[in-house]
Amino acid sequence: MASRDDIKFLNNPNIGQQRKKYCRFKKYGIKYIDYKDPEFLLQFINEQGKLLPRRITGNSLKYQRKVAQAVKRARHLAILPYVADLLK
Amino acid sequence: MRNYEITFLIDPVLSKEDIASIPDTYTDLLKKAGCNIVHADNMGLKQLAYPINKRTTAVYHCVEFQTADSAIIDKMELSMRRDERIMRFLTVKLDKFGVKYNEDKRAGKIPRKRVEKEAEPAPERKSAPTQASSNPKKEEE
Numbered sequence: 572m573a574s575r576d577d578i579k580f581l582n583n584p585n586i587g588q589q590r591k592k593y594c595r596f597k598k599y600g601i602k603y604i605d606y607k608d609p610e611f612l613l614q615f616i617n618e619q620g621k622l623l624p625r626r627i628t629g630n631s632l633k634y635q636r637k638v639a640q641a642v643k644r645a646r647h648l649a650i651l652p653y654v655a656d657l658l659k
Numbered sequence: 660m661r662n663y664e665i666t667f668l669i670d671p672v673l674s675k676e677d678i679a680s681i682p683d684t685y686t687d688l689l690k691k692a693g694c695n696i697v698h699a700d701n702m703g704l705k706q707l708a709y710p711i712n713k714r715t716t717a718v719y720h721c722v723e724f725q726t727a728d729s730a731i732i733d734k735m736e737l738s739m740r741r742d743e744r745i746m747r748f749l750t751v752k753l754d755k756f757g758v759k760y761n762e763d764k765r766a767g768k769i770p771r772k773r774v775e776k777e778a779e780p781a782p783e784r785k786s787a788p789t790q791a792s793s794n795p796k797k798e799e800e
Contacts, residue, residue, distance in 0.1 A: 602756035605764075607666065607702075607721065648666055648749055649717070652708035 592629035596637075604637050606644035609651055613659060616642060620655035662697070662725050662758050663732065667739060667748035668717040671704060681744060682720045688735060694726035698765065711746050723753070723761060 595601070605611070615623055615630075615638045622642055625635045645651040652658070669681050686696055702719035711717070726732075732750055739748045753761070763769050 603754075603760040605760060606751075644749060644751070646708070648668065648719075648747060649707040649709055649711055650705075655708075 594629060594631040594634055596634040597631055604634070604641040606641040606648070607650065609645060612638070612642055612645055612651060616651065616658070618655070618658045620652045620658050660725050660727050661729060662723065662753040663750060664721060664723045664753050664757070664761075665735070665748060665750045666719065666721045668707075668711070668719055668746045670712075670744050670746055671714060671716050671718055673744055677744065678718055681742075682722065685735065685739070686722060688738065689722070689724050689726075689731065692726070692731040692734070693728065694724045694731060697723040697725055698761070699723075714746070717746055 596604075615628055617623055622639055625632065628635070628638075630638060642651060646653050665685075667685075669678055671678070682699060682701065686699055689696060698721075700721040700723075702721060704716055704718050706716055707714070736748065736750060739745050751757075760769070
């Protein structure tokens with residue numbers, strides 16, 4: 572019987588396990604999202620300027636809503652675009 | 660006592676004195692109504708993300724103030740709407756976290772650059788550096 576180290580699987584049992592997604596606001600204790608800060612908000616929009624879904628960013632619902640509100644405010648003030656191309 | 664923050668955009672084609680006098684007129688309006696101005700920030704000339712009124716740049720101003728009387732907000736907004744030199748404005752009521760964030764930002768506690776950091780010493784301040792929270796890039800797409 573081969574030792575555990577020698578056993579090679581055809582299908583790696585660890586495949587499909589990804590980095591655990593977490594809400595960065597909860598983890599780092601960030602309570603306020605500034606709408607005037609485009610570099611920070613760029614993390615939450617894709618290169619077309621659209622908001623990224625929560626399942627991609629890992630945000631909790633509360634903070635995803637705050638992010639969305641901040642992005643929409645930034646868009647109103649022309650700090651972020653509504654529609655874009657190759658934003659990043 | 661409520662904290663508000665109003666950000667407004669001024670037309671850049673005006674003369675320098677005009678551009679400098681506009682935020683002063685509004686801060687005076689606020690002071691006369693008895694608000695105390697916490698901070699008036701000239702964010703300067705910036706590129707707009709999309710053209711407004713055919714202009715591609717604007718001078719951004721942000722005024723943070725405290726007031727007990729919220730009727731002044733309506734008056735201010737009305738005068739801003741009437742003022743043709745102001746292209747856009749946004750009034751926001753700041754909650755305690757917003758106030759704290761602004762204070763920390765002015766005190767320089769919030770680092771501008773993205774720093775790879777693990778846990779922030781959160782106990783001392785509620786709003787930890789927003790920039791510093793970057794982790795190995797989350798999948799953006």
